[in-house]
Amino acid sequence: MYDFVVVGAGIVGVATAYHLKRLSPRSRVLVIDQHPGVGMGDTAKSAAAFRTAFTSWVNRVLAKTSVGFYREVQEGGVDLGMRFVGYLFLVPQENAEAMLKVAEELRGMGSAVELYRELGRSVRFRVSDDEEAREMGLPDVALGLLVKEAGIMDPEKLVKYYYEEYSKMGGEVLFNTKALGVVFAPKKPLGIPGEPFPWQEVRAAGVETSAGVIEAKNVIIATGAWTERFMDAAGFGLPLKPRKRQVFVVKADGELRQLLETGLADREYGPMIILPKGVYMRPEPGEGTYWIGVADRRPFGFEEEPQAEEQLWRYGIYPVLTKYVPAAEGRAPQNAWAGHYDENVVDYQPVVDRLAEGLYVAAGTSGSGIMKADAIGRIAAYLALGYGKAELYGGVVVDSNVLRHNRCFEEERLVI
Numbered sequence: 001m002y003d004f005v006v007v008g009a010g011i012v013g014v015a016t017a018y019h020l021k022r023l024s025p026r027s028r029v030l031v032i033d034q035h036p037g038v039g040m041g042d043t044a045k046s047a048a049a050f051r052t053a054f055t056s057w058v059n060r061v062l063a064k065t066s067v068g069f070y071r072e073v074q075e076g077g078v079d080l081g082m083r084f085v086g087y088l089f090l091v092p093q094e095n096a097e098a099m100l101k102v103a104e105e106l107r108g109m110g111s112a113v114e115l116y117r118e119l120g121r122s123v124r125f126r127v128s129d130d131e132e133a134r135e136m137g138l139p140d141v142a143l144g145l146l147v148k149e150a151g152i153m154d155p156e157k158l159v160k161y162y163y164e165e166y167s168k169m170g171g172e173v174l175f176n177t178k179a180l181g182v183v184f185a186p187k188k189p190l191g192i193p194g195e196p197f198p199w200q201e202v203r204a205a206g207v208e209t210s211a212g213v214i215e216a217k218n219v220i221i222a223t224g225a226w227t228e229r230f231m232d233a234a235g236f237g238l239p240l241k242p243r244k245r246q247v248f249v250v251k252a253d254g255e256l257r258q259l260l261e262t263g264l265a266d267r268e269y270g271p272m273i274i275l276p277k278g279v280y281m282r283p284e285p286g287e288g289t290y291w292i293g294v295a296d297r298r299p300f301g302f303e304e305e306p307q308a309e310e311q312l313w314r315y316g317i318y319p320v321l322t323k324y325v326p327a328a329e330g331r332a333p334q335n336a337w338a339g340h341y342d343e344n345v346v347d348y349q350p351v352v353d354r355l356a357e358g359l360y361v362a363a364g365t366s367g368s369g370i371m372k373a374d375a376i377g378r379i380a381a382y383l384a385l386g387y388g389k390a391e392l393y394g395g396v397v398v399d400s401n402v403l404r405h406n407r408c409f410e411e412e413r414l415v416i
Contacts, residue, residue, distance in 0.1 A: 002030045002172075004384060005207050005216040007179045007230075009033035010043040011155065011369055012362050013222035014162040015377025016384075021169040023381055029171050030216070032209060034178040039159030042224050043369070045306075045339025047247055047282050047291055049272050050371035051087050051150035053111045055102060055414050058349055058403070059372070060109065061396060066374035069393035070153065078161055081154025085283060086264060086271035087147040088116075090123070090324065092139035102414065103145055114265055116144035122259045123273070124324050133323045139276055141324070148265050152272065152282060155370055162377075178210040182219055182234045182359060204358035218384055220360045225302055225340035227363040236355050238405055240364045241300040242340045246308045247293045248317065248333040249284075255327035260285065279320045289334070292317060295367075300343075308336035341367040352379045352403035360384050361405075379403060 003024075006017045009031050017031045035041060052064040074080045091099045103113050118125055125141040127133040167173070185205035186196040196202045206215040223230050225242035252260040260270050260283050273281040278295035294317050313333055322329045344351055344364035350372060351364040362380040365372060375392050382390035383400040390400045 001028075002214065002216040003027040004029045004218045004220060005214055006031045006220045006222055007033075007207060008041075008222035008224065008226075009035065009038045009163075009173065009175070010041050010222065010224055011039060011159050011162070011373040012224070012365065012376050012380075013220075014038055014159055014166060015373045016220055016222055016362055016380040017171055017377075018162045018166040018169075019377045019381035020384065021166055021171045024385055025169060029166075030174060030214065031166075031171065032174045032177045032179060032207065032214070034176070034210075036175050038163040038173075039156060042339040042342075043155050043159055045245075045247070045337050046155050046370055047280075047293060048155040048370050049087070049150070049152050049282055051147055052371075053087070053106050053113070053147040053149065053414065055105065056347075056349060059368075061392065061398065062350070062372040062375040063368070065392040065394055065396050066372050066376075067149070069374045070158065072393075073161060080157045080161065081286075082151060083153070083269065083285065084149070084151040085267050085269045087150040088264065088271040088273045089145040089147070090125075090141045090273065090275050091143050091145055092276050093142040094139065096142035099143070099145055106147070112148040114146040114148065116146065116264070119144060122255060122262070122325065122327060124326060127323045130323060132319070136319060136323075138320065138323055141276065146264055146271060148267075150272070152284070153370065158370065158373075174211070174214075179223070179230070180208045180210065181230075182206075182221075183208050183213055183215075184356075187357070202356065204356060216358075218358045218360065220362060220380060220384055222362045222380070224363060224365070224369070225342045227342055227361065229302065231355075231361065234359075236361075238351060238361065238364070239344055239346045240351065241343050241345050242302040243300055243343050244298060244303060244306055244338060245293060245341050245367070246312055246338040247291050247336065248308065248313050249287075249335040250290050250292055250328065250331045251334055252283075252288050252290050256290070256325075256331070257288065259325070259327060260288070260290065273325075275320060275324050277320050279317055281321070281325070292321065292333075294320075302340065303338075306338035306340065308338045341365075343367070350376050350403050351405045352376060352383060353401070353405045354383060376403075
């Protein structure tokens with residue numbers, strides 16, 4: 001019997017498994033996943049950007065400590081593909097006053113930010129002279145807010161790091177194995193066929209899988225966008241919903257190449273740019289491309305094999321992109337993919353909780369799993385091991401139940 005079974009080999013699952021073995025080397029830990037390797041679900045389909053600037057104190061702590069750990073790993077000789085290119089928010093006039101207050105808040109918290117009133121010809125701040133832009137309701141940009149402690153990284157390298165370190169400590173994995181449900185057993189078994197009955201108190205006793213039942217003292221669900229359906233089937237309703245997200249890859253040549261290679265605030269490459277209406281441009285200097293997507297408010301829904309939709313590029317992204325970045329005109333994607341966010345629809349912050357004896361969940365990353373995974377994994381590990389406090393990277397200590405599903409946080413205001 002295993003001490004812990006972690007369901008899900010994405011970034012949150014492997015980070016949790018790694019910290020379980022780190023904190024409790026003698027525990028027998030198994031990670032199972034339906035894919036043939038680690039990080040092959042939505043982790044692999046992430047835009048893989050990070051920032052430490054948030055308005056919610058919880059998000060700040062999760063991101064800052066995680067990014068700090070990643071930086072230490074990379075500086076220690078493990079290439080995670082981290083580049084601190086920064087995030088540049090292009091702020092419409094209607095939001096300028098509020099964002100200036102956010103900038104002051106961030107500065108007060110120790111986050112380095114800079115303001116820009118123009119960016120030359122590569123990025124257009126004034127679009128109201130354009131009839132099509134007016135018809136689309138696109139606003140002029142009042143200012144650019146650059147968050148400097150932010151950038152991009154390689155999700156495959158990050159998940160590989162955790163997996164290899166976990167394996168070195170004796171952690172076990174079982175791929176190509178689909179989790180079908182949580183197995184429950186009565187706390188006080190009576191030996192009657194059909195147990196547990198509704199009147200009996202239960203505990204998690206393992207996982208039913210496509211390879212049979214795997215017995216375990218504790219089960220940790222880290223299944224990302226699959227979590228809602230999985231936990232609904234187990235009888236636990238959580239405020240988690242899957243939302244499809246898509247990324248389109250555009251070659252950066254000509255003026256677009258200049259934009260890619262023109263860093264702000266002494267950075268080597270151009271920043272990740274967040275345009276009005278939710279369109280973003282994520283630089284990928286190694287490929288000489290931009291990864292482009294949009295935070296559209298499409299209906300919640302889960303697709304087993306999500307595909308990128310050409311019409312989203314043509315009608316949802318391209319018309320906005322080209323008004324603010326003229327150099328993108330005439331470009332077509334050379335590659336595209338789709339995945340999911342697992343959104344916490346209450347406050348857009350993760351859920352790490354004990355739902356029943358021996359049953360835990362770590363999900364609801366709301367599109368920021370990469371940048372918070374280390375902290376989430378640490379909290380999940382401490383909680384599952386029975387600690388009341390969790391120590392994050394850098395010696396930051398929080399309550400192990402700080403991310404319980406029925407908490408009351410301030411809603412995050414800096415959402416992409």
